[in-house]
Amino acid sequence: AQSVTQLGSHVSVSEGALVLLRCNYSSSVPPYLFWYVQYPNQGLQLLLKYTSAATLVKGINGFEAEFKKSETSFHLTKPSAHMSDAAEYFCAVSRSGNTPLVFGKGTRLSVIA
């Protein structure tokens, strides 16, 4: 079975500071990994995905994530936080392209002016 662990249910950073949201996964097969963002009262928007190509994946809004097989991690980073980045972030894994997503519990990012 697959699972995702997101360390820290709430992360708070200052505007302009580095954003680091942690995600570790468990999968018996090479996984497909995703980061989604959810703004208040909205749906889920895909930030980026890893599908066995390049291990460093660049996404929208300046975010990127690095797949590290040895650490079973797929942490999300952004060099400089903006106020508009405040949202809930979900890491997700799927066994293959055609299986449902298994989500982590989410990390709420707050950005302080």
Added chain:
Amino acid sequence: DTAVSQTPKYLVTQMGNDKSIKCEQNLGHDTMYWYKQDSKKFLKIMFSYNNKELIINETVPNRFSPKSPDKAHLNLHINSLELGDSAVYFCASRPTTGAGYNEQFFGPGTRLTVL
């Protein structure tokens, strides 16, 4: 030009009622899903449909019955609503071929409140 749409956006109802949530996608995708997001924001798969056929039913109570009249629609009917059914329900779709075949596109969600 909405990709995945859901109606209604908000639904408030009494315990014991029967209600439906509709989902439509205009992306030409073959696979559609229903996910439930509980009050703690935890997201979990409920159903998966491919070409109108049920593929996955993740131990959801049989009070929940998905129906796919065609590939573009996946509706969710809930009988005898309970307080614990209060949640946000997300529909999603995914192409089965092509460059984005492993990417799911989510609707805006339906917030169901059972009183």
